Amino acid sequence: MTPSPATPLPPPKARRRLRESAALTQTQLATRVGVARQTVRAWESGRTTPRGRKREVYARLLKTLAEEDAARRAGRTPEREREREREKKRGLQRTPVPVAVTATAAATATDSPAPDARTKPDRTEETGPQREPESQPDPEPATKSPPEPAPAPVSTPTPTPVPAPVALTPAQAFDALYEFSAPALVRQTFLLTGRREQARESVERAFQTAWERWPEVARDRDPVGWVRATAYEYALSPWQRFRPRHRNQEPPPADPGDRTLLNTLLRLPPRHRRTLVLYDGVGLDLPETAAETEASTPTTANRLLRARETVAGRLPALADPQVLHRRLAELASNERLRAARPPTVRRAGERRTRFWTRAAIAFTAALIGTTALTVRTAPTHYEPPVSRGEAVRGVPPRVAPGALSDEELELRQKLRDQLQDGPERLSPKLE
Incomplete structure (x- = not known):
């Protein structure tokens, strides 16, 4: 039996945007779906994905919120829609002009030549045929003027054919994305870490994960x-x-102002620093910053205000957000930050993927071999354990060897004198 496909869901950022456009909190949305608030937060951040019946309920709710948002953007509320339906039933709404007729009329009006102001309209077409007068004098022949040369035909320029868009291969699309965004991302990451090599490596690892x-x-x-x-x-x-x-310290920026600003940024908590860079450095709005930092909008606003207060307390000249944005851009642009070429990043990511794949295969093979050896050498039947020994009482202690008595010496001599072989040894006789 083939399982039914899962209900499609919008991206995590779109889920958060739809909830905020409907003025719903995560708790309210969780109550509607029947889950906890932490679950809704994980769904909106992309860490987890709903499954089963919860996915169906969540998808239907998001679809309803999307329809309400589209109607709100178009100025069409549900109340207005119901009013329009009532007007249609009463026959009070005007019949709209078909789009095809309007387009045809516009094309006809555009293609028809405009009448010349010097040319008088034909009165015959307006009022019908006129009666000629009974007698009119013949006009005198006038001097014929030379005929005017006919105007040269105006050549219509041939429209240049627009080339069809060429589909890019995955490698070409990745290279285009890398060349477009990698330099800016390296500068932004430098503002977060204050280390050039770590910023470059972070961006390369992110692009390798993306590949x-x-x-x-x-x-x-x-x-x-x-x-x-x-x-x-x-x-x-x-x-x-x-x-x-x-552990190795990198050389700080040469400009004292840049060095002070960078040290101030590095003293901020990582979450506050990231919020400040995204909002005042990159230029994202508050909901987008909150979605990328996986926090609520009020929490993000609080972090941004605290980060600005800290920076303004250390550098009063940067209290204005516009000045702070300009200084962050200057600080990131003054550093010489390099980025590797796209093919190099792709090949490094592929090599890392091959290495971990082979390591996983080798570990799996070793695990299978160990399991097979254990199965081979393990006992196939139950062997009862050997019981612990117990002390036996009443046995005389073992006597250590000592000097022989006279009787023992006589018996030893008698045994030595007798024959060592022969039938007498096999059947001794009594004395």
Whole structure:
């Protein structure tokens, strides 16, 4: 039996936008779907995906919110729609002009030549045939003027054919995305970390992850945002502090103002720093910043205000958001940050993927071999354990060897004197 396909859902950012456009909180939406608020937050951030009946209910609710949002944008509310339906039933609404007729009339009016102002309209067409007068004097022949030369025909320019868009291969599309956004992403990541090599490596790792999941990234509505979020997560990972490269200090910016601003940014908490860079540096609005940082809009606004207060307390000249945006752009542009070529990034990602794939295959083979060896050498039947020994009482202790008595010496001599072989040894006789 073939399982039914899962109900399609909009991207995580679109889910959050639809909820906020309907003025619903995560708690209210969770109550409608029948889940916890943390579950809705995970769905909107993309960490998890709903399944089963919850997915069906969530998809229907999002579809309803999308229809309400589209009607709200077009100025058509449900009440207005019901009023229009009532007017249609009463016959009070005007019959709209068909689009085809309107287009035909417009084309006819455009194609018909405009009448010359010097040419008088034919009165015969307006009032019908006129009666000629009974007698009119013949006009005198006038001097014939030379005929005017006919105007040269105006040549219509031939429209230049527009070439059809050429479909790009996945590698070409990836290279175009990398060349377009990689330099800016490296500068933005430098503002988060203050380290040039770490910023470059974070962006390259983000693009390598995007190449591994290229079908998903290519269909995303904002592929640059997808790569930016991945690069920021890698750059701000707490595991970076354990790397040997992190222990080596890089030279600070040459300009004292840039050095002070960078030190101020690095003193901010990572979440506040990321919010400030996204809002005042990249230029995202508040809902987009909240969605990318996986936080609510009020929390994001609070982080932004605290980050601005900290920067303004250290640098009062940057209290204006416009001045802060300009200074962040100057700080990122003054540094010489390089980015590798797209083919190099793709090949490095493919090599890393091949390495981990082979490592997984080798580990799986070793696990299978160990399991087979265990099955081969393991006992096939039950063997009862050997019981513990018990002490036996009443046995005389073992005597240590000592000097022989006279009787023992006589018996030993007698045994030595007798024959060592022969029938007498086999059947001894009694004395």
